[in-house]
Every structure is written in structure tokens, then in C-alpha cells.
Amino acid sequence: MTEGWKATDNRKISESTIHRLSHYYRTLSVLEREDYETISSRELARREKLTPAQVRKDLSFFGSFGTRGLGYPVKDLRAKIANILGIDRAWNVALIGVGNIGSAMVSYKEFVKQGFAIKLLFDNDQRKIGSNHKGIIVHDMRDLEKELKAKKIDIVMIAVPATVAQNIVDDVVRCGIRAILNFAPVKLKVADNVFYRSENMAMELEYLSFALVNLANRSGGKKLDKDSTNS
Amino acid sequence: MTEGWKATDNRKISESTIHRLSHYYRTLSVLEREDYETISSRELARREKLTPAQVRKDLSFFGSFGTRGLGYPVKDLRAKIANILGIDRAWNVALIGVGNIGSAMVSYKEFVKQGFAIKLLFDNDQRKIGSNHKGIIVHDMRDLEKELKAKKIDIVMIAVPATVAQNIVDDVVRCGIRAILNFAPVKLKVADNVFYRSENMAMELEYLSFALVNLANRSGGKKLDKDSTNS
DNA sequence: AATTGTGAAATTGTTCACAGCA
DNA sequence: TGCTGTGAACAATTTCACAATT
Numbered sequence: 001m002t003e004g005w006k007a008t009d010n011r012k013i014s015e016s017t018i019h020r021l022s023h024y025y026r027t028l029s030v031l032e033r034e035d036y037e038t039i040s041s042r043e044l045a046r047r048e049k050l051t052p053a054q055v056r057k058d059l060s061f062f063g064s065f066g067t068r069g070l071g072y073p074v075k076d077l078r079a080k081i082a083n084i085l086g087i088d089r090a091w092n093v094a095l096i097g098v099g100n101i102g103s104a105m106v107s108y109k110e111f112v113k114q115g116f117a118i119k120l121l122f123d124n125d126q127r128k129i130g131s132n133h134k135g136i137i138v139h140d141m142r143d144l145e146k147e148l149k150a151k152k153i154d155i156v157m158i159a160v161p162a163t164v165a166q167n168i169v170d171d172v173v174r175c176g177i178r179a180i181l182n183f184a185p186v187k188l189k190v191a192d193n194v195f196y197r198s199e200n201m202a203m204e205l206e207y208l209s210f211a212l213v214n215l216a217n218r219s220g221g222k223k224l225d226k227d228s229t230n231s
Numbered sequence: 232m233t234e235g236w237k238a239t240d241n242r243k244i245s246e247s248t249i250h251r252l253s254h255y256y257r258t259l260s261v262l263e264r265e266d267y268e269t270i271s272s273r274e275l276a277r278r279e280k281l282t283p284a285q286v287r288k289d290l291s292f293f294g295s296f297g298t299r300g301l302g303y304p305v306k307d308l309r310a311k312i313a314n315i316l317g318i319d320r321a322w323n324v325a326l327i328g329v330g331n332i333g334s335a336m337v338s339y340k341e342f343v344k345q346g347f348a349i350k351l352l353f354d355n356d357q358r359k360i361g362s363n364h365k366g367i368i369v370h371d372m373r374d375l376e377k378e379l380k381a382k383k384i385d386i387v388m389i390a391v392p393a394t395v396a397q398n399i400v401d402d403v404v405r406c407g408i409r410a411i412l413n414f415a416p417v418k419l420k421v422a423d424n425v426f427y428r429s430e431n432m433a434m435e436l437e438y439l440s441f442a443l444v445n446l447a448n449r450s451g452g453k454k455l456d457k458d459s460t461n462s
Numbered sequence: 463a464a465t466t467g468t469g470a471a472a473t474t475g476t477t478c479a480c481a482g483c484a
Numbered sequence: 485t486g487c488t489g490t491g492a493a494c495a496a497t498t499t500c501a502c503a504a505t506t
Contacts, residue, residue: 004449004450005441005442005445005448005449005450006448006449006450007448008448012450012474012475014474014475015438016475017475018437018438018441019434019438021437021441022431022433022434022437022438023418023434025437026416026417026418027418040486040487040488041487041488042487048418050476051476051477051478052477052487052488053476053477053478053479053490054475054476054477056487056488056489056490057475057476057477057489057490059488059489060488060489060490064488064489065488066487066488066489067483067484067487067488068482068483068484068486068487068488068489069483069484069485069486069487069488070484070486070487070488071486071487071488072488084441085437085440085441085444086437086440086441086443086444086445087437087440091436091440091443093436100334100335100338100339101335101339103331103335104331104332104334104335105432107331108331108332108432110393110416110432110433111432111433111436114433114436114437115440116433116436116440154443155436155439155440155443162341178443179439179440179442179443180439181432181435181436181439185257185341186257187254187257187258187278187279187280195438195439195442195443197435197438197439198435199430199432199435200253201336201339201341201342201412201430202253202341202342202345202347203250203253203254204412204428204429204430205322205324205342205345205347205386205412206249206252206253206256206316206317206318206345207246207249207250207253207426207428208386208410208411208412208426208428209316209317209318209322209346209347209386209410210236210249210252210315210316210317211410211426212317212322212385212386212409212410212426213316213317214236214317217236217237217238217239218235218236218237243496245496245497247497248497271464271465271466272465272466273465282498282499282500283465283466284468284498284499284500284501285497285498285499287465287466287467287468288467288468288497288498288499290466290467291466291467291468295466295467296466297465297466297467298465298466298505298506299464299465299466299467299504299505299506300463300464300465300466300505300506301464301465301466301506302464302465302466303466
């Protein structure tokens with residue numbers, strides 16, 4: 001069963017720790033632009049709405065990056081997190097399905113900024129094949145394997161209709177791809193050795209819908225913090 | 232601090248339970264179309280890659296919907312979950328920012344299918360204002376309050392550049408909106424009484440990137456299950 | 463015989479509290 | 485003194501295991 005990661009000292013690293021790292025990275029990028037030299041776990045926590053202990057614990061899985069009494073060096077910590085997340089290098093991404101969502105992804109600046117360059121587009125619609133999106137030619141699905149290998153693709157994004165998504169993902173895995181991001185609103189089955197994440201826009205709307213109809217049953221949980229998040 | 236929900240018996244309902252409900256809903260929709268009459272927690276769990284106990288516990292927060300010895304009635308359970316999630320009614324949604332992602336959302340079929348109808352579009356680009364996207368006119372941001380009220384909007388989706396997202400969300404909250412879905416790659420601050428969710432595409436790619444560079448440190452955790460997930 | 467519903471147990475994740483260091 | 489790094493305490497979540505029910 002493929003799930004979970006371990007630090008060098010054998011502690012388990014949770015999925016939420018990795019997601020929080022992504023958030024720290026963004027905040028540190030802003031801080032660096034604003035010329036901050038150091039930041040304390042307390043201040044970083046305040047910005048992320050977390051506890052300082054959480055921040056320190058998250059970072060502790062990967063090493064000791066701070067200085068006691070001083071805090072963390074903004075620039076170094078940002079670089080270190082980039083390295084941990086693997087976004088200090090360029091990843092070659094292919095996108096399958098150049099429909100509404102697919103087209104939006106091609107133009108999404110944030111990806112490029114984090115080192116994810118969309119290098120290949122696929123569709124099976126004859127009208128789209130050969131056309132040019134932001135300088136990238138749309139290829140025929142029949143050339144999938146050949147093109148994925150030629151362009152040394154690391155990650156595949158799937159933005160096809162739900163009904164065909166499973167077939168597509170099977171093809172992609174067969175071509176040797178180990179990392180897949182799915183935008184189709186279905187849960188896809190992949191082998192244990194493939195990393196698979198899914199982005200489901202409707203699910204977050206459903207959470208909001210649940211929240212709105214359940215306004216009444218709110219648990220007024222107040223969180224105090226001894227480690228002091230308050231400025 | 233606004234976080235969490237309570238069942239009638241005062242047990243706390245977690246965010247993950249609500250997300251799993253969304254997944255159950257989708258699977259049950261498929262099962263209903265395939266004319267299944269009942270389903271056991273074991274089979275539902277197998278399809279969701281969860282344990283049967285997890286499925287039963289999740290549902291138990293909201294009532295007892297199953298029959299011992301038999302399982303759950305597919306059609307009723309689906310309807311019940313739709314009711315719990317609040318997607319058995321229509322929600323009026325407004326979208327701010329008709330750029331790449333915004334345009335994709337307007338055409339995204341899944342939203343409409345779940346009862347989320349985009350009724351209003353906003354942008355501050357003069358070239359876009361007045362234009363027509365899938366039959367919906369793009370309004371000037373200056374008419375925000377008037378239009379949100381006139382169209383009785385429940386949920387606002389924000390798809391504007393990161394730099395202006397916080398200003399926009401402040402405006403939206405000022406207009407009395409209580410539920411917001413953000414697509415801008417920033418963490419936005421909202422008051423405690425506003426429900427806020429964020430969709431961050433780059434974060435999932437970063438998770439995959441982390442996975443690829445950390446292939447080596449995988450914790451080979453095998454999970455056995457006494458409650459028997461195996462068919 | 464099969465399967466739910468649920469307290470109790472196990473596991474995982476978060477926060478506390480303090481020793482250690484700049 | 486101020487703040488990190490971390491084991492221990494605590495809290496939340498998941499899984500177990502079994503009585504109850506059809």
C-alpha cells in the first residue's frame with residue numbers, strides 16, 4: 001500500500017505536513033521580496049493561522065534550519081523548502097485534454113513560476129490536433145507513448161471527460177509515467193507505484209454547500225495557544 | 232474560531248468526513264445508474280479505497296441508513312447524502328474574474344449537475360464588461376453589491392490574479408456573502424463567520440514533485456484489515 | 463449468515479513545555 | 485533574553501471487534 005513518507009530519523013511525514021510546506025514556501029517568497037532576513041516560527045505561524053509548534057515540528061522532519069534566539073533565515077529556508085518539494089528544478093509536464101479546463105491550465109502562470117512547464121498537449125479531437133495553444137502543438141493521442149518519451153515527461157495532467165478518464169490514465173501509466181494529476185471528477189484507479197492526486201472543484205463547492213445548510217450545528221470550538229500565536 | 236460541525240449527538244464531524252461524503256455521493260450516483268438496489272459498507276469501501284468501518288462511522292454521524300444483514304439502499308442513501316451536503320437544492324453562484332480559469336469554470340458541466348448554477352459574472356476589464364459567456368453577461372465590478380443582491384447569490388467564486396484577490400474578497404464579504412471559493416494562489420483572510428475554501432492547483436503538483444524526488448524514502452506501510460476490505 | 467452501528471483500542475496528528483543554544 | 489528543536493502529553497481520527505438486527 002503506497003502511502004506516506006519517512007524522515008531520515010524514521011518519523012512519518014504526513015500529507016498535511018507537505019501541504020503546509022507548500023504554504024510556507026509561498027509566504028517565504030513574499031517575505032523574501034519584502035526583504036525580511038529572518039522570521040520566527042511565531043510570526044510564520046501567525047501568517048498561516050497555525051501554531052508556532054506546528055511550524056517548528058513540520059520543519060524538524062527535514063533538518064534544523066533555524067537559529068535559537070533568532071528564528072529562520074528567510075532566503076535559506078525558502079531555498080531549502082524548494083529543494084524538499086523538488087521545485088528547485090524544472091519538471092516536464094504533459095496535458096491530456098485541451099477542453100475548457102485544459103486550456104485554462106496551459107495559460108496558468110503559477111505552474112511555470114513553480115517550475116512546472118507544460119511541454120506537450122494531447123487531444124483526440126481531430127479539429128484540435130495540430131492546432132497551437134500558447135506555442136504548443138496539440139498532438140494526437142495515438143502518439144502518446146512516442147511523444148511522452150521524446151519530451152521526457154515527468155508528470156501528466158488529465159483534463160478529459162470523466163467517462164474516458166480511466167482509460168486515459170491506464171494508457172499513461174502503461175507508458176511509464178509515475179505521477180498524475182487528475183482534473184476529471186472521478187476517482188481513478190492506479191497501480192501502487194504511481195503517484196496520483198486529484199483536483200475536484202465540485203467537492204469544495206459541496207463543502208461550502210454543507211456549511212451553509214448546517215450553519216446551525218456549528219461547534220464553537222475556541223483554540224487557545226500557550227505557545228502564543230497572538231502578536 | 233470557526234471550525235468544525237457537530238452531529239445531533241454532539242460528536243464532532245470532521246472535514247474529511249464531509250469530503251468522503253462527496254465521494255460516496257458520486258459512487259452512489261454511478262451505482263444508481265447501474266441499477267444496484269443495495270450496497271454494503273464493504274463494497275462501498277472497496278470502491279473508495281477505505282475501510283468498511285470508516286464508511287459506517289461516517290454515515291453514523293447523520294443517522295442509521297442501513298439495514299443489518301443487507302446493507303444500504305443505494306437510491307435512498309444517495310438522496311440522503313445529497314440532502315446532508317445541501318446539493319438537493321439549487322445554489323446561486325457568482326464568478327469574479329473571467330480570465331483563463333474563470334472562463335473554464337463557466338463551462339464546467341459538473342457544477343450545474345450538482346446544483347451550482349453560475350448566475351453572474353464580474354470583471355473589471357472594460358473589454359470584457361458587457362460581453363457574453365455562455366449566455367451570461369459580464370458585469371462591472373462596480374455593480375457588485377447591487378447585482379449580488381438582485382440575483383440572490385449564495386456562493387462567490389474568485390478567479391482573479393493573486394495580487395488583487397484579498398481586496399476582492401473583502402468587497403464580497405462586505406456585500407454579505409458567507410461562502411467563498413478561491414482559485415487565486417494565495418491564502419485569503421476572511422472573518423470567522425465566512426466559509427472559505429481554496430483550490431490550489433499548484434499545490435497538488437508540488438505534492439507530486441515531492442513524491443518524485445522522495446521516491447527513496449517511502450515508508451512501505453502495509454495495511455491489513457480485519458474488517459476485510461478484500462473481496 | 464450477513465451486515466450494520468458503535469463503544470473501546472490503536473494510531474496518527476497537534477500542542478505543550480522546557481532544555482539547549484545564540 | 486528570545487527562540488528553536490523535541491520528547492511527552494494531549495486531541496483527533498481511524499480501525500477493531502462485537503452485540504444487535506434482519
